[in-house]
Amino acid sequence: MLLNINQTTNIDDIKIHFDSSGLWVLNIAIGIIMFGVALGISIEDFKRLFQNPKIVFVGVLSQFILLPAATFLAILVIKPHPSFALGMMMIAACPGGNISNFYSKMAGGNAALSVSLTAFATLICIFMTPFNLEFWGSLYEPTATILKTVELNPYELFKLVSLILGIPLIAGMLVKHYHSVMAEKMEKVLKPISMLVFVALIFIAFSQNLDIFMNYIHLVLFLVVFHNVFAFIIGYYTAKSFGLSKRDRKTISMETGIQNGGLGLLLIFGFFEGLGGMALLAAFWGIWDVFSGMVLATYWGRKK
Numbered sequence: 001m002l003l004n005i006n007q008t009t010n011i012d013d014i015k016i017h018f019d020s021s022g023l024w025v026l027n028i029a030i031g032i033i034m035f036g037v038a039l040g041i042s043i044e045d046f047k048r049l050f051q052n053p054k055i056v057f058v059g060v061l062s063q064f065i066l067l068p069a070a071t072f073l074a075i076l077v078i079k080p081h082p083s084f085a086l087g088m089m090m091i092a093a094c095p096g097g098n099i100s101n102f103y104s105k106m107a108g109g110n111a112a113l114s115v116s117l118t119a120f121a122t123l124i125c126i127f128m129t130p131f132n133l134e135f136w137g138s139l140y141e142p143t144a145t146i147l148k149t150v151e152l153n154p155y156e157l158f159k160l161v162s163l164i165l166g167i168p169l170i171a172g173m174l175v176k177h178y179h180s181v182m183a184e185k186m187e188k189v190l191k192p193i194s195m196l197v198f199v200a201l202i203f204i205a206f207s208q209n210l211d212i213f214m215n216y217i218h219l220v221l222f223l224v225v226f227h228n229v230f231a232f233i234i235g236y237y238t239a240k241s242f243g244l245s246k247r248d249r250k251t252i253s254m255e256t257g258i259q260n261g262g263l264g265l266l267l268i269f270g271f272f273e274g275l276g277g278m279a280l281l282a283a284f285w286g287i288w289d290v291f292s293g294m295v296l297a298t299y300w301g302r303k304k
Helices: 020-038 043-050 053-078 082-093 100-106 111-139 141-150 154-178 180-207 210-241 246-257 261-271 276-302
Strands: 003-005 016-018
Touching (some): 020 154, 020 180, 020 261, 082 210, 111 141, 154 261, 210 246, 210 276, 246 276
């Protein structure tokens, strides 16, 4: 997998491109990760989730309404480079990352709720991710200009998200339902391997372009850290304002703060031709939230 970068003085002119084999590997890795997560999800999980509709409402509100809206307001104040701004919108529009399930359990949160919310968020992101990106991106003139130049096709975006997340989710749940013993064995193997492959993809891509990464990382460091911490806070206090338990607050916080940066990268390479600022921000987010989630989960897990 190689990245070809035309280095210029303007970050918005930098183009990052995966070669075709790299895109296929990234597609497959994300699909396998989702399939592995789905192997641990049963129809009963959804039934339990909808027995408490307030939790579903809070999860959707925090992740798909408040986070994109707050991201938009933050962009209006900070006024980052246009491609950075669109990268922040892309991350905010993505569903929660699959590793949030592990971190929720590690933090003493509601692990079953986390898995169920991840599954539900994956289903509705097929519609909500394209909508949020198009809606909020079009309201900010610098990002609206980028969206016009790339001619973002909502149907193609919907189709890609469905193929990468929706189909593996349904397939994994079907295996779980009809072959539960086999699903349990497969899950133990697939989840760690697929996550390692995904993390390796990001690190390989950056290691081959270390100079570019070092030259520009300072431009996205504050944005990513601020955005990530902001997302954790939104999730926690949204859940708290609705009177959810401490366990559920931790879970909603993790689901909101750990976003699927891999999906964001895939959409950036697929629809924005690897626009430099977007790709740099999304890739750093994918690395950073693994670290920040672990720190927060460790702190919550040890706190009595």
